[in-house]
Amino acid sequence: MMVHLIRKLLLRFVTGEREIALTGRVPSRGELCEEFDNIDAFGLYLHVPFCEQICPYCPYNKERYRRDVAERYTDAVKREIDFYSDIVGKTSITSLYIGGGTPTTMLHSGLVDIIEHIRDVFNLQCDIHMESHPNHLSADNLSKIMSMGIEHLSIGVEALLDRHLKTLCRPYTVDEVREAIGRAISQGFKCVNVDVMFALPGQTYEEIEQTGHALVEMGADQVAAYPLFRFPYTRMGRTGKVNNYGLLQVLKRRRMFRILERIFYEAGYQRTSVWAFTRRGVPRYCSVTVPLYLGLGASGGSYLRGVFYLNTFSVSEYIKALENGRMAIALSVDLSERMQRSGWLYWRIYETRFRKADYQERFGKDLDRVYGGYLKLLALLGLLKDDGEWILLSDKGAFWLHACQDILSIDYVSKLWGTSKRDPWPEKVIL
Numbered sequence: 001m002m003v004h005l006i007r008k009l010l011l012r013f014v015t016g017e018r019e020i021a022l023t024g025r026v027p028s029r030g031e032l033c034e035e036f037d038n039i040d041a042f043g044l045y046l047h048v049p050f051c052e053q054i055c056p057y058c059p060y061n062k063e064r065y066r067r068d069v070a071e072r073y074t075d076a077v078k079r080e081i082d083f084y085s086d087i088v089g090k091t092s093i094t095s096l097y098i099g100g101g102t103p104t105t106m107l108h109s110g111l112v113d114i115i116e117h118i119r120d121v122f123n124l125q126c127d128i129h130m131e132s133h134p135n136h137l138s139a140d141n142l143s144k145i146m147s148m149g150i151e152h153l154s155i156g157v158e159a160l161l162d163r164h165l166k167t168l169c170r171p172y173t174v175d176e177v178r179e180a181i182g183r184a185i186s187q188g189f190k191c192v193n194v195d196v197m198f199a200l201p202g203q204t205y206e207e208i209e210q211t212g213h214a215l216v217e218m219g220a221d222q223v224a225a226y227p228l229f230r231f232p233y234t235r236m237g238r239t240g241k242v243n244n245y246g247l248l249q250v251l252k253r254r255r256m257f258r259i260l261e262r263i264f265y266e267a268g269y270q271r272t273s274v275w276a277f278t279r280r281g282v283p284r285y286c287s288v289t290v291p292l293y294l295g296l297g298a299s300g301g302s303y304l305r306g307v308f309y310l311n312t313f314s315v316s317e318y319i320k321a322l323e324n325g326r327m328a329i330a331l332s333v334d335l336s337e338r339m340q341r342s343g344w345l346y347w348r349i350y351e352t353r354f355r356k357a358d359y360q361e362r363f364g365k366d367l368d369r370v371y372g373g374y375l376k377l378l379a380l381l382g383l384l385k386d387d388g389e390w391i392l393l394s395d396k397g398a399f400w401l402h403a404c405q406d407i408l409s410i411d412y413v414s415k416l417w418g419t420s421k422r423d424p425w426p427e428k429v430i431l
């Protein structure tokens with residue numbers, strides 16, 4: 001009840017809306033052209049919705065990998081790229097992120113083809129960042145990943161104790177995953193990111209301390225550490241008691257995250273996003289946090305200036321739509337100016353720092369005039385620092401940002417993704 005109220009207040013405060021309604025309206029080609037007329041650069045996201053096995057806690061859109069489906073999916077994604085080719089023209093793409101699901105399931109069934117097509121059709125001006133599964137990181141596969149031009153790799157490691165890997169149903173041992181990390185690091189990527197989860201059932205503070213030190217010793221360039229969340233529509237969420245915000249749980253997360261913060265700072269890493277620590281001097285591995293992005297694939301989301309839209313989550317419906325010459329957009333929402341400003345600020349703060357001048361450049365408004373009072377209050381509370389030119393999030397600010405984010409996003413993600421998984425073409429979703 002309390003969390004519900006906080007959520008409503010946060011939504012109202014951040015967006016100025018009582019609710020956000022996504023509807024089945026598909027933006028027209030003309031509207032999309034207009035959007036891109038105003039855009040100098042954008043990020044591209046490609047969703048690979050396949051995994052070899054489905055983990056019980058995982059909220060993402062995915063299904064069991066089948067080679068024949070992956071091959072049809074490849075053709076559908078290429079059609080989607082072709083659809084956007086005239087709309088996007090030669091606008092620069094300044095980040096390409098391949099996520100999932102597990103992108104490395106398609107290493108030998110279409111991924112190379114899709115990346116080549118992206119390079120042929122779009123104006124790609126950036127490195128490629130991709131997620132991977134530890135079981136796919138043989139020496140041969142790693143060379144293949146490199147030869148595809150992927151220079152930033154993320155590995156879903158999750159835990160460094162067999163007991164925890166078992167709880168999470170991860171299909172490898174600690175020794176195996178350590179070897180996979182070692183092989184990836186010695187391959188020469190610009191950045192190897194390791195994903196771990198904490199606040200796992202029964203995990204102790206000593207264990208999280210050992211995990212942090214082990215990751216530093218192994219030479220991970222970046223570590224992204226997420227607390228384990230229970231999404232109500234996942235197997236773990238359905239069977240366990242879902243209480244992501246219980247006081248004890250929040251305190252445990254906070255203490256564990258502090259332990260990790262200390263270990264990474266002492267080892268010379270710096271915070272590069274709310275969740276991630278990157279070794280100094282290494283370019284950070286990042287998912288889509290660029291201000292504007294286009295999403296390809298089943299459940300790919302696009303965030304343009306005036307509109308946010310989401311493709312259907314169903315892989316078969318996605319393929320069918322594109323094979324029949326239709327777009328796969330299932331839901332969209334027009335973004336008011338206030339929503340655009342909040343969205344922009346949210347992602348910049350998520351990256352832990354931004355220049356005030358960038359806000360002025362993007363919205364033609366002085367940040368201090370619009371948000372000066374709030375910034376002063378937040379600085380007074382020690383949540384951020386305003387040095388006149390930059391806004392810098394403090395560690396305390398990062399913790400509270402993700403606490404607020406959890407309260408908003410876990411519920412909204414559950415509603416939006418949960419509905420989209422049940423119904424490929426929902427009429428309406430109200431957040």
Ligand SMILES: C[S@@+](CC[C@H](N)C(=O)[O-])C[C@H]1O[C@@H](n2cnc3c(N)ncnc32)[C@H](O)[C@@H]1O
Nearest residue numbers: 057058100101102131133156195226227228229
């Ligand atoms: C798409 S997965 C990573 C790539 C690959 N599919 C794998 O599992 O190895 C992205 C990351 O999200 C995080 N994640 C997934 N489910 C989560 C949950 N319920 N709570 C917190 N983090 C989660 C995990 O750290 C995971 O590595």
Ligand code: SF4
Nearest residue numbers: 051054055058100101
């Ligand atoms: S955690 Fe990774 S491997 Fe597991 S189901 Fe989710 S996307 Fe697939």
